Amino acid sequence: MGDKRIELLSTSTERCFDPYLRCALNGAAQTVLGVKGCGTLTHGPQGCEYLVYDAFGHQDCDYTEVETLCTKLCENEIVHGGEDLLAHTILEAKELNIQALFVLTACGPEIVGDDIVSVCRDLQPQVPFKLVPIESAGFKGSEYDGIDIALDVILRKLVKDSKRKISSSVCLIAPHANANPTWMGDLEWVKQILSQMGVQVVATLTYKSTLNEIENVASAETSLLLSHDAGKKAADYLSSEFGVEQICQGIPLPIGMTNTRRWIFDLGKRFEVQGIAKRLVAEGERMVVETYRRKGGYFFEVARFQRTPAAIVADATIGIPLVRFAIEELELKPELIALRSSRPDAREILEREVDDLGISPKIVYGTDVYKTKKSLEEISPEVVFGSNIERHAIEELWTPYIFEVVSPMRRFRVIDKAYFGYNGILNLLEVVQNEFADRWRSKEKRYKARW
Amino acid sequence: MDVRQIAIYGKGGIGKSVIASNISMALHEKGLNVMQVGCDPKRDSTRVLVGGRLIPTVLEKYREEMRIGKDENAISLEDIVFKARNGIYCVESGGPEPGIGCAGRGVLTALQILKDLDAFGKYEIDVAIYDVLGDVVCGGFAMPMRKGYAREIYIVVSGELMALYAANNICKAIKRFAERSGIRMGGIICNSRNVKNEEEVAKEFSERIGSKLVHFIPRDDIVQSAEINRKTVVEYAPKSNQTRVYRDLAGEIIKNKSFDIPTPMEMDELERLMMKFSGEVI
Ligand SMILES: Nc1ncnc2c1ncn2[C@@H]1O[C@H](COP(=O)(O)OP(=O)(O)OP(=O)(O)O)[C@@H](O)[C@H]1O
Ligand code: SF4
Ligand SMILES: [Mg+2]
Numbered sequence: 001m002g003d004k005r006i007e008l009l010s011t012s013t014e015r016c017f018d019p020y021l022r023c024a025l026n027g028a029a030q031t032v033l034g035v036k037g038c039g040t041l042t043h044g045p046q047g048c049e050y051l052v053y054d055a056f057g058h059q060d061c062d063y064t065e066v067e068t069l070c071t072k073l074c075e076n077e078i079v080h081g082g083e084d085l086l087a088h089t090i091l092e093a094k095e096l097n098i099q100a101l102f103v104l105t106a107c108g109p110e111i112v113g114d115d116i117v118s119v120c121r122d123l124q125p126q127v128p129f130k131l132v133p134i135e136s137a138g139f140k141g142s143e144y145d146g147i148d149i150a151l152d153v154i155l156r157k158l159v160k161d162s163k164r165k166i167s168s169s170v171c172l173i174a175p176h177a178n179a180n181p182t183w184m185g186d187l188e189w190v191k192q193i194l195s196q197m198g199v200q201v202v203a204t205l206t207y208k209s210t211l212n213e214i215e216n217v218a219s220a221e222t223s224l225l226l227s228h229d230a231g232k233k234a235a236d237y238l239s240s241e242f243g244v245e246q247i248c249q250g251i252p253l254p255i256g257m258t259n260t261r262r263w264i265f266d267l268g269k270r271f272e273v274q275g276i277a278k279r280l281v282a283e284g285e286r287m288v289v290e291t292y293r294r295k296g297g298y299f300f301e302v303a304r305f306q307r308t309p310a311a312i313v314a315d316a317t318i319g320i321p322l323v324r325f326a327i328e329e330l331e332l333k334p335e336l337i338a339l340r341s342s343r344p345d346a347r348e349i350l351e352r353e354v355d356d357l358g359i360s361p362k363i364v365y366g367t368d369v370y371k372t373k374k375s376l377e378e379i380s381p382e383v384v385f386g387s388n389i390e391r392h393a394i395e396e397l398w399t400p401y402i403f404e405v406v407s408p409m410r411r412f413r414v415i416d417k418a419y420f421g422y423n424g425i426l427n428l429l430e431v432v433q434n435e436f437a438d439r440w441r442s443k444e445k446r447y448k449a450r451w
Numbered sequence: 452m453d454v455r456q457i458a459i460y461g462k463g464g465i466g467k468s469v470i471a472s473n474i475s476m477a478l479h480e481k482g483l484n485v486m487q488v489g490c491d492p493k494r495d496s497t498r499v500l501v502g503g504r505l506i507p508t509v510l511e512k513y514r515e516e517m518r519i520g521k522d523e524n525a526i527s528l529e530d531i532v533f534k535a536r537n538g539i540y541c542v543e544s545g546g547p548e549p550g551i552g553c554a555g556r557g558v559l560t561a562l563q564i565l566k567d568l569d570a571f572g573k574y575e576i577d578v579a580i581y582d583v584l585g586d587v588v589c590g591g592f593a594m595p596m597r598k599g600y601a602r603e604i605y606i607v608v609s610g611e612l613m614a615l616y617a618a619n620n621i622c623k624a625i626k627r628f629a630e631r632s633g634i635r636m637g638g639i640i641c642n643s644r645n646v647k648n649e650e651e652v653a654k655e656f657s658e659r660i661g662s663k664l665v666h667f668i669p670r671d672d673i674v675q676s677a678e679i680n681r682k683t684v685v686e687y688a689p690k691s692n693q694t695r696v697y698r699d700l701a702g703e704i705i706k707n708k709s710f711d712i713p714t715p716m717e718m719d720e721l722e723r724l725m726m727k728f729s730g731e732v733i
Contacts, residue, residue, distance in 0.1 A: 076517040079510060079560055081551030112553040 018369035020179075020340045020389065022051055023138030025106050027146025027230070029055035030176050031154070032102035032134070034206025035214065039067035039098040039129075043086050043116055044106025046072045048138065052104070059176060059207065060184065067096055073108055082109050083119050090123050090131065099211045100130040100158075102150075110137035130211075132157050144230040144341050147177045151205055151234040154214060161242065162219040168271050169200040171220040171244065174231025175207055179315035179340065179387075179406045182427070185418030190226065190254075193264065193421070196280060197273045205234060218242035222270065228253065228316035228346035245270075252349055253317060254420045255428070256325030257285060284422035291426055311336035311381040313372050313390050314406045316346040318419065322385055322405070323353055329425065330432065334361045336379040342366035369393070403431050454571045457637065457704065458581040458601030462617035465607045466642035468496045469674055469684075470700070471582040475500065475539050476685040477694075477701035483577040485539050486532070486570065490558045490595055491584035492546025501535045503681030508545020509561035528568050537686060540574050554584070555593075562600050578705070593624045596634045603637035603710055605665065608653055610646030612725050615656050619721060622660050622713035635710030638665035640700065645670050648728040655724060661714040665707065666700040669693070 025044070029052040032040050042049050049070040056068065071089050073082050086103070093101055103116050120131035134153045136146050151174070175187040187207060194201060202220040203213035222245045223235045238244035247270045254263040261281050268277025310332040312322050316339045326332040337350065342365035354361065364375055373393045376384070383401040384390050388410040391402045404411050405419070405428065412431075418424045459467045468489070475487045489496025494508050509531045516525040533541045544561030546554040565571075571579060581601050595601045604625055606618045618639065625636050639662055641653035650667045657664040669692075677687035685694050716724075 074517070075556075075560055076514055077552075079552050079554075079557035080514060080547045083551065112547075112556070113551055 019142070020368060021142035021144065022054070023107075024140040024142065024146030024149060025104060025136050025138045026051040026055055027143030027148075027177075028104050028134050028136035028150035029146070030058050030143065031147050031150035031206055032104065032132075033059040033061050033066055033068075034176055034204075035100070035102075035154075035209050035211060036065045037098060037210060038100040038102060039069060039093060039096055041069040041071070041086075041089060041093065041101055041103045042106060043071045043082065043089075043103060043109050043114065044073055045108055046070060048106035048108075051138075065208075067093075067098055069093060073106075078108050078112055081112055082114050083116075086114065086116060086119050087123060090119070090127060094127050096129075098129050100132055101127070103131060103133045104136045104150075105134070107137045107139050110135060110139075130158070142341070144177060144343075147174060147230040148233045151231065152237065154205070155217070155234060155237055155241075158211065158214050159218050159242070160215050162216060164219060165221045165243075166200060166202060166219050167221060168198060169202045169220045170194060170222045170224050170247070171202050171217045171238070172204040173223055173225045173235050173238075174227040174229075175204060177227035177230035178317045179229075180318045180419055181407050181409055181412075181414040182417045182419050182424075185414070185416045186420040186424070187226065188416065189418045189421040189424065190224070193267070193280065197267060197271055197276050199267070199271055205231070218244065220244050222247045224248055224267075226253065226317075228320050228349065229341040229343065232343060232345050250345070250349055250352075252321035252324065252353060255318065255321035255424060256329055257288070257425065258324055258328055259321045260284065260421055260425075288422050288425050292429075305383065306331045307333050308383055309333050309335045309379070309381045310383040310385070311338070311376060311379060311390075313338040313367065313376075313384060313386040315340045316343065316350070318406050319385075320346060320350050320353065323350070323359075324357060325425075325428065326385065327357055327359070329429070332383055334359055335381055336362050336364070336375050338364040338367040338372050338375055340367060401435055403435050405431055454576050455578045455705070456581070456600060456602045457578065458583055458595055458604045459607060459640075460583050460604055460618075460621045461607030461640075462614045463584075465609060465614055465617075466668075467607050468498075468582050469678070470607055470640060470642060470668070470697075471496060471580050472500050472683045473685050473694075473697035474701040474704065475578075475580050476537065476683045477698040478578050478705065479538050480685070480698070481701070481705070483705075484575055485578050485580065486574065486576045487539055487541055487580045487582060488562070488565070489541075489543040489582050490562070491544070491582065492549070492554045492557065493584065494543040494545050496582040497533075497535070497539075497541035497543060499678060499681055499683050500537065500539050500541050501533060506533045506541055506543055507531070508543040509564055510545035510547075510557050513560065513564065523564055523567070526564060526568070528570055528573055531564070532570055532574065534574075537683075540570075540576065542570070558583075558595065559598065562595060562598070566600070593628065596625060596628050597632060601634060603635055603707070605637045605640050605704065607640045607642050608656065609642055609644040610649030610652040610728075611644055612721070614644075615652070615721060615725070616718075618656070619660065619715050622662075622715040625713055626715060629712040636660075636662045636713045637704065637707055637710055638663045640665050641667045643668060643670040652725070652728045655728070656721075659714075659716055659720070659724065662711050663709070665703050666696070668696050668700065 033055050042052050071085050116133040120133040124131050134150050136149050203217040223238050225231050225235050235246050248266045252259045254260040264277050264281050268274045312319050319339045326334050385403045385405050387406045388408045417427050459471045461467050475485045479485045487497050512526050512530045544558045546557040581595050606621050608614045608618045639657040654664045671693045673693050677684040
């Protein structure tokens with residue numbers, strides 16, 4: 001039996017799995033840390049807690065707004081179970097000035113059967129804040145699965161049914177499920193557009209959200225999913241449970257001219273503000289074109305990429321809209337699209353796009369670093385949209401350009417830039433131009449680049 | 452001399468602890484220094500060796516130390532190794548309360564503590580006998596073999612299908628770990644349940660799995676009498692036939708030099724074997 005297993009392992013084509021994504025605990029932490037005035041208690045060993053710190057950074061948390069605690073499990077709790085320690089820690093948190101305590105689990109306690117739901121139920125009467133247990137063991141999947149798990153519990157446990165809908169209102173779902181370091185800029189742009197259309201944001205799930213906003217999310221008329229990687233389940237739950245209508249469904253997020261136009265028009269139609277939508281699109285497009293024309297001569301040297309084979313290696317949130325951007329704005333020819341996740345709704349969108357654009361690239365869903373490397377070797381693109389990881393992956397290949405647009409990024413630090421919308425287009429072109437200019441810096445690259 | 456590290460496995464309730472205690476006693480009579488390690492949260496392995504008490508467990512002690520902010524370094528051998536009046540060194544791993552925690556990990560932790568404290572060296576142990584809990588139901592229960600604590604494994608069976616079925620499963624685990632950690636199968640011990648053709652079934656089963664029947668132990672009420680009197684059979688009735696059997700078994704084990712990697716059977720093969728001896732038509 002042992003031999004058979006070893007044999008299987010060594011003959012398998014998927015020999016090694018080198019994930020881009022962190023575990024479910026990280027996604028769950030990203031989600032709960034987006035709620036202000038609350039605490040997060042990780043029931044797990046201290047190594048897992050590191051992923052909570054990482055999420056803390058991802059959500060740009062403020063120490064004055066969220067508290068993070070950890071039970072720091074050791075061998076003793078794995079052997080005897082850690083429920084007592086968890087109970088202790090929860091009771092110790094009693095003094096904290098928080099509205100809710102989200103209790104997350106790492107792998108260890110879930111494997112040995114710690115029942116955090118019962119512990120929280122038993123202790124609820126003794127603490128002045130809400131206890132929200134989220135079973136988010138890392139083995140349950142990727143960070144995207146963790147986001148879905150946490151959103152599911154948050155919605156089921158906290159949302160109050162609302163008979164009254166706020167007209168022209170929306171709840172924003174999973175803006176943080178975005179590997180793009182510009183996700184906060186993107187979210188800001190979305191909010192601006194909505195505000196210009198007179199649409200009220202009832203709650204954001206989650207980014208600096210208050211518990212009160214989350215409790216009232218059922219009063220939103222619509223929901224707007226801001227990720228192609230996670231959050232769809234939450235949107236589905238809100239529509240089936242509270243009749244919250246999903247808008248901009250089935251189309252790529254607003255990156256690039258066409259996607260942005262289509263997305264804004266969809267919003268305009270739903271909220272019956274077509275006039276405003278038209279104006280926003282016209283102004284935005286004019287701004288991009290004018291900037292482009294003004295800077296064109298010396299700043300933008302683009303349009304040297306016609307029909308150059310390209311690869312897009314990214315999360316689905318950025319990767320899917322980038323396909324059209326690469327073709328329409330840069331005249332590239334995408335030959336490889338490798339996405340880090342594989343959600344059915346996102347696959348449908350991508351497949352429709354690919355059909356519509358008349359291309360037939362190799363598509364890899366749920367890619368990992370190893371699969372990406374293999375695919376890049378196979379396709380040998382001349383341009384890659386990706387992250388710092390792909391920058392290294394192509395070192396051995398004949399690939400002159402790598403546009404670092406998704407995390408992890410090493411070349412740039414991003415504070416509040418967006419890739420969504422019209423400034424987003426310029427920001428992306430900037431990345432492309434910088435890389436294009438960079439080719440002069442290396443002799444080797446100069447020869448590789450077609451210029 | 453290397454410590455002989457022997458593990459007794461087998462289906463729950465098959466008689467492992469009785470066998471372990473009696474061979475510990477019999478080996479001690481031969482002048483060997485013996486340590487019996489109960490690897491079971493039930494902590495009842497060494498009960499009759501220490502006169503019917505339940506000794507404190509390694510994990511209990513460990514937990515106590517952790518509670519007062521110390522670590523496993525605060526544990527000393529005196530806290531966890533108990534020398535019975537009869538001369539056997541007794542240890543119980545202990546484990547979590549039923550329904551919580553990880554017993555498998557617990558057993559491993561306890562064994563690791565024993566190793567770190569060099570229990571065998573300190574007490575100059577010649578033979579260590581691990582009495583391991585019930586079936587192999589998860590990776591944790593296989594830990595004593597996995598990490599190479601146990602070198603030779605004896606599986607206790609009876610002529611009943613489920614006992615053989617469990618033994619066969621344990622063989623699968625032994626086979627899996629044989630290459631990695633060097634553990635080997637010492638043989639099968641049949642503890643009679645008065646089943647028809649029992650010795651033959653056990654013998655053929657042993658051969659089919661590429662091992663051997665080391666000994667057949669008859670069923671005898673004297674085992675219960677000894678148990679009630681909180682003694683091993685060897686101590687309670689030194690001249691009885693049952694004692695002779697346990698002494699012989701201990702002798703067989705100590706002189707055993709042939710160790711195998713087992714070849715577990717398929718379920719239907721096992722069923723056919725049972726039918727053959729029960730006289731039923733296939
Ligand atoms: N040869 C025998 N004759 C009569 N009774 C026996 C014999 N061997 C064991 N028993 C009885 O069987 C019962 C179970 O034995 P024991 O406790 O040794 O089993 P075990 O395999 O250690 O069980 P567990 O898996 O629960 O630890 C005991 O009450 C014991 O008295
Ligand atoms: S996968 Fe499990 S053990 Fe690893 S960091 Fe995540 S929760 Fe912790
Ligand atoms: Mg026992």
